[in-house]
Amino acid sequence: MNADRYARQRMLQGMGEEGQERLAGATVGIMGVGGLGSPASMYLAAAGIGRLVLADPQVPEESNLNRQVLHWTEDVGTRSKVDSAARKLAALNPNIEVLAKAVEVSRDNIADVFEGCTILLDCLDSVxxxxxxxxHALRTGTPAVHAAVEGWHGQVTVMVPGETPCLACLFPRAPRAAGDIPIIGVTAGVFGCLQAGEAIKLITGIGQPLTSKMLIGDLSSQYWDTVEIGRARECPACSPHSGR
Ligand SMILES: [Zn+2]
Structure with a gap:
């Protein structure tokens, strides 16, 4: 019954019926349904990921609308971001399941919130x-696709626990809270799409994921580069001495 919806991606080398079934069987957890989470979840829904778990405690505000494209004027102040997102994603693709969790994700509840997720997307804005x-990703061995954006530039990488640098290797200390950062919506759109693409690659085994590599890009100058990244020897989260 879904022959037409996925016909064009089924034609991709390495996809076929088997790849499409892998997408349908996948559960992807998206932490943060804002500037990155909006495009990431839209493209994952459109591709037929069987189940999306959305977690975000916030309600859309007017100042979100320049970049958080799943949230529209009618959603401002009226419903949670996950509810707003789930409505549009269900309309986009009624054949998938979307779980909306309007909760602040913490160490205490993350295992429950993202139970069954085979891949996680870091669509967050705080270290x-x-x-x-x-x-949680390290503890459960779950791959995670990280992205961060500001202004016209951003970065994206794929973390595979035990194999690649973890997020604590990349962010050894939390920067001081900067308040509202400047950003144009297209930056979040591009990097959120890249996250969806990496997730689809991980699920289907197609292509080369951005493991131990960081793609950085600046849309104002169109400077793009992919740099090798390594694990931090003294990482408090993933080094052999971290007590994990
Ligand atoms: Zn680490």
Whole structure:
């Protein structure tokens, strides 16, 4: 019954019926449904990921709308971001399941919130929240696709626990809270799409994921580069001496 919806991606080398079934069988957890989480979840829904778990405690505000494209004027102040997102994703693709969890994800509840997720997306904007995701990913061996954006530039990498640098290797200390950062919506759109693409690659085994590599890009100058990244010897989260 879904022959037409996925016909064009089924034609991709390495995809076929088997790849599409892998997408349908996957559960992807998306932490943060804002500027990154909006495009990431839209493209994952469109691709037919069987189950999306969305977690975000916030309600859309007007100042979110320049970049958080799943949230529209009618959603401002009226419903949670996850509810707002789930409505649009269900309309986009009614064949998938979307679980909306309007909760602040913490060390205490993250195992429940993302139970059954085979891949996690770090669509967050704060280092302490990223560390909660990181700890859970390391503990459960779950791959995570990280992205961060500001202004016109951003970065994306794929973390595979025990193999690649973890998020604590990349962010050894939390920067001081900067308040509202400047950002144009297209930056979040591009990097959120890249996260969805990496997740699809991980699920289907197609291509080369951005493991132990960081893609950095600046849309204002169109400077793009992919740099090798390594694990921090003294990482408090993933080094052999970290007590894990
Ligand atoms: Zn580490």
């Amino acid at each position: 302490p929240a990223r560390m909660v995701l990181n700890e």
